[in-house]
Amino acid sequence: MPESEQWLELLEEKGCRITEPRRTIVDLMVHSDNALSPIDLFDKARASFPKMGLVTVYRTLEILNQLGLVERVHQKGGCHMYLRAANGHEHIMLCTRCGQAAYFHGDDLGALIHKINSESGFLIQEHWLQLHGLCKNCQ
Ligand SMILES: [Zn+2]
Ligand SMILES: [Zn+2]
CATH class of the missing domain: 3.30.1490.190 (Ferric-uptake regulator, C-terminal dimerisarion domain)
Structure with missing residues (x-):
């Protein structure tokens, strides 16, 4: 099973409805080697879904973080970016x-x-x- 499908299954188990915008967010996170801020992600996802809400991005990142699938990357100034989680320590x-x-x-x-x-x-x-x-x- 592709990694993004595994993530979507875990999201669904958390009670998340799997919508196309959500699928896009997951796909972008799974395949990004760079840490992305919620705004970066929002801009990229809006290329496919112009009506995407920023709240959806924040909410999805929050759940992915709770699931341990993405990690918060801290920046000076207190903003956060997100990156696929590491394997182990x-x-x-x-x-x-x-x-x-x-x-x-x-x-x-x-x-x-x-x-x-x-x-x-x-x-x-x-x-x-x-x-x-x-x-x-x-x-
Ligand atoms: Zn650089
Ligand atoms: Zn250490």
């Missing part, structure tokens, strides 16, 4: 100029987290790491 690198995003794994924060645990008395249970910079094309 990976972190996002984001190009601050063009929005290209990629996952990497292999962070070794174990020793640092252990040190912080014992110094602060906090019990650290998870971490979130995102790198910002310029992709090859934008340097």
Whole structure:
């Protein structure tokens, strides 16, 4: 089954009605290597559905995020973009100029987290790491 069909099935199980605009949003997210803001997605989807509502975009992204299918990418200034979720424990690198995003794994924060645990008395249970910079094309 194509990945977008799997996503649509999961959406349906969440009680989401599968409409053509929704199908388009899912298709765009599944096939995008770049992180997309809701407005980016809205503009792209409106090419096929001029009557698409921005609320549909936000609502669909919210549910995809709850399902763990897309991940929020944080930007300076507090806006969010969205990217297909990683496989397993990976972190996002984001190009601050063009929005290209990629996952990497292999962070070794174990020793640092252990040190912080014992110094602060906090019990650290998870971490979130995102790198910002310029992709090859934008340097
Ligand atoms: Zn770039
Ligand atoms: Zn990590």
